[in-house]
Amino acid sequence: xxxxxxxxxxxxxxxxxxxxxxxxxxxxxxxxxxxxxxxxxxxxxxxxxxxxxxxxxxxxxxxxxxxxxxxxxxxxxxx
Numbered sequence: 001x002x003x004x005x006x007x008x009x010x011x012x013x014x015x016x017x018x019x020x021x022x023x024x025x026x027x028x029x030x031x032x033x034x035x036x037x038x039x040x041x042x043x044x045x046x047x048x049x050x051x052x053x054x055x056x057x058x059x060x061x062x063x064x065x066x067x068x069x070x071x072x073x074x075x076x077x078x079x
Contacts, residue, residue, distance in 0.1 A: 008023060009021070016033070043070065
């Protein structure tokens with residue numbers, strides 16, 4: 001879980017292979033990995049999320065490959 005300066009909460013939804021964002025008003029949206037299917041999702045069991053130094057990119061560790069970290073941008077791009 002990570003919280004930005006505007007009060008948005010970012011959650012690694014491990015079982016659904018997604019990163020969710022909760023607005024300060026309580027609405028929930030999917031930032032990346034919305035299909036919940038490990039074979040087609042761009043994330044595989046994300047185990048956490050942290051706010052990166054620029055407040056615009058979040059590192060997501062990959063528990064299947066501990067040496068691999070993916071980065072999610074504000075617009076849902078995954079690198």
